[in-house]
Amino acid sequence: xxxxxxxxxxxxxxxxxxxxxxxxxxxxxxxxxxxxxxxxxxxxxxxxxxxxxxxxxxxxxxxxxxxxxxxxxxxxxxxxxxxxxxxxxxxxxxxxxxxxxxxxxxxxxxxxxxxxxxxxxxxxxxxxxxxxxxxxxxxxxxxxxxxxxxxxxxxxxxxxxxxxxxxxxxxxxxxxxxxxxxxxxxxxxxxxxxxxxxxxxxxxxxxxxxxxxxxxxxxxxxxxxxxxxxxxxxxxxxxxxxxxxxxxxxxxxxxxxxxxxxxxxxxxxxxxxxxxxxxxxxxxxxxxxxx
Numbered sequence: 001x002x003x004x005x006x007x008x009x010x011x012x013x014x015x016x017x018x019x020x021x022x023x024x025x026x027x028x029x030x031x032x033x034x035x036x037x038x039x040x041x042x043x044x045x046x047x048x049x050x051x052x053x054x055x056x057x058x059x060x061x062x063x064x065x066x067x068x069x070x071x072x073x074x075x076x077x078x079x080x081x082x083x084x085x086x087x088x089x090x091x092x093x094x095x096x097x098x099x100x101x102x103x104x105x106x107x108x109x110x111x112x113x114x115x116x117x118x119x120x121x122x123x124x125x126x127x128x129x130x131x132x133x134x135x136x137x138x139x140x141x142x143x144x145x146x147x148x149x150x151x152x153x154x155x156x157x158x159x160x161x162x163x164x165x166x167x168x169x170x171x172x173x174x175x176x177x178x179x180x181x182x183x184x185x186x187x188x189x190x191x192x193x194x195x196x197x198x199x200x201x202x203x204x205x206x207x208x209x210x211x212x213x214x215x216x217x218x219x220x221x222x223x224x225x226x227x228x229x230x231x232x233x234x235x236x237x238x239x240x241x242x243x244x245x246x247x248x249x250x251x252x253x254x255x256x257x258x259x260x261x262x263x264x265x266x267x268x269x270x271x272x273x274x275x276x277x278x279x280x281x282x283x284x285x286x287x288x289x290x291x
Contacts, residue, residue, distance in 0.1 A: 003054065005235040006228045009261060013268030015049050021046070038149050045125055049118050079113050083168070087175040096178035102188045104186065105174065111188040119160045126153045159196075159283065166195050184211075190218045193278055200285025210281075217274055224267040231260045272278070 003011065024045055028034050051057040079085050088109055091097060104182045121289060170191065174180075185191050197210050241253045 003258075005231050005261065006264070007054065009228070009231065009264040010268055011050075012053050012265045012270055014053075016265075016269050017272055018043070018047060018050060036149055038152060041125070045122060048121055048125075051287040052121065055115070068270075079109055080115065081113070084109055084112065084171070087171055091175040094175075094178075098182075101179055104179075108167075108171060108174070110173060111192075112164070115160065115164050115167060119157070119164060122157055122160065126150070126157060129260075134262065161191055162199075163196060167192060170195075185214065185218055187218045187221045189221065189275060191227060192216050192283060193217075193275075195283070196282045200282050201261070202285050213278070217278065219265070220274065221271055224264070224271050227260060227264045229265055231257070231264045234260050 022043055025034065025039050028039060034040060048057070050247075054110075060285055079088060088106075091105055092102065166187075179186075193209070194214055197207060197214075202210065234253070238253045238257050241250050
């Protein structure tokens, strides 16, 4: 796959979550609790996202190549959207951002690209499901494709599209004006969650509790970013030492690299699992708004 050390750690975390979700689904299926197949369909969508994200879907252009940080002031991947490319170019040449802020802004752009990718995968899934539904000839076959499944998928599409639109507006504003020093959160995923939480059916007390949890979540993400950077540095040092022939030095670097790799995997899993839980709670609050 030619993935960087950080991307390999992220892939491990994503597959670990996928495996856990599939085991939970198998138990539900054995108990007859996924009759409409919605949970199975969601698992397949999630796996499709992972395959696409890490270039395992057979498409040459889908793989992300070492896009975690800006190297020498330039990014190593494209944004695949003229509007995003234009905003990013404007931000880079504006002089309003320090190197650290540009690094943070690039992560926001990449996060937005991933949201669009996931939306398109879901949209394709919904289109296929609708085609099947339209081609049903025998009314008894309608049990295979229930209206409730389509309704849930359309609701998920609506939530993702709202998040994409909110995210683009934020990127447009930040790219033109720079970062707001009074902003409550900095991490893209946390900003998304907070914006959606304010639109959900939460009481003031619940919203305040959610805000505090998001602060802890953001700290967890920052810790993960720190280990990702240390892992990349360790990987570069390891490659350098391998060429020197110093076995003792090589062994010490291998031990440190292995330790950082495991820690990065562990934190990555915790971050993504926590993100799943927070997103699920917000989704339930948004559903209540529609009732």
